[in-house]
Amino acid sequence: MPFDSGRPEMNAEEFRLLRDFVYAYCGILVRDDMKYVMQRRLWPRLEALGLHDFASYYRYLRFDAQRRAELDTAIEALTTHETYFFREPRQLKAFSQEVLPVLERRNARLRRLRLWSAGCSSGEEAYTLAMLLKESGRFEGWDVEVHGSDISRRVLAAARQGEYGPSALRATSAEQLARYFTQIGPNRVRVREDIRAWVTFGHHNLQDTEHGTSSPRVDAVFCRNVLIYFDTPARQRVLKSIYDRLVPGGYLMLGHSENLINLSADFELVHLRGDLVYRRPELGGWNP
Ligand SMILES: C[S@@+](CC[C@H](N)C(=O)[O-])C[C@H]1O[C@@H](n2cnc3c(N)ncnc32)[C@H](O)[C@@H]1O
Structure with a gap:
């Protein structure tokens, strides 16, 4: 017509x-x-x-x-790209206080840390993780990389630019704002250089299962508010490639409305004091 x-x-x-x-x-x-x-x-x-x-x-x-x-x-x-800095603060606090000390001890010899924000949208989650690492004071002088990936090239371009307005900052305190951002205009801020230096972004389709085995291993993955858009087989494909990317003992953080019930028994549930997270077991492999 x-x-x-x-x-x-x-x-x-x-x-x-x-x-x-x-x-x-x-x-x-x-x-x-x-x-x-x-x-x-x-x-x-x-x-x-x-x-x-x-x-x-x-x-x-x-x-x-x-x-x-x-x-x-x-x-x-x-697709929906809704995201903001310091989203789900309870989980972030548990990650900082209970997971980062474990990763620091485990990687002390190599002094290298790799985090992956899978489905990072415009970058707020990846930068938030770098801010938490900085805040912890545990990884100065380490080889640190927080890698953000997404299927959308438009949001990745925004992520690389690292400039944000009020909506992205709705859960950011005045103290965090002063510490990690530079004001670049009315209602516009830019992520500070020392944070940006730890963060990279790349295009990646989470359904592309080949990627898992060929890419470098990571110590923890944040895949929050992404699985909700997929059906069960598609979620399982993503979980398999996350599993392959994680080091044994590496952590997986999902969004608050997401869990692995009826999806995968290959990750173990870890009861932190402040939250529940998942972990790739130290031993064993993926059960098809
Ligand atoms: C709602 S946002 C979540 C952003 C961030 N993780 C958070 O929780 O704040 C979901 C993101 O997943 C991305 N996405 C959807 N399907 C994807 C796929 N197959 N591969 C990679 N990213 C995907 C979308 O482009 C979108 O940016």
């Missing part, structure tokens, strides 16, 4: 094709009751490309020379 007679409806078959294509690429499950949300969010793409129905858009995503870039844009339109 041409645009001058209104925007095209997404029919059931087009929805199924697009939903399955998105799912196969990134594990994000667009539920049946989200058809209208998908339609609304993709309309601007049809308009931008001059396409008159969703079947043409599907073919574009599958076969056009520009399909990779367009897939990024489509995923962008369908």
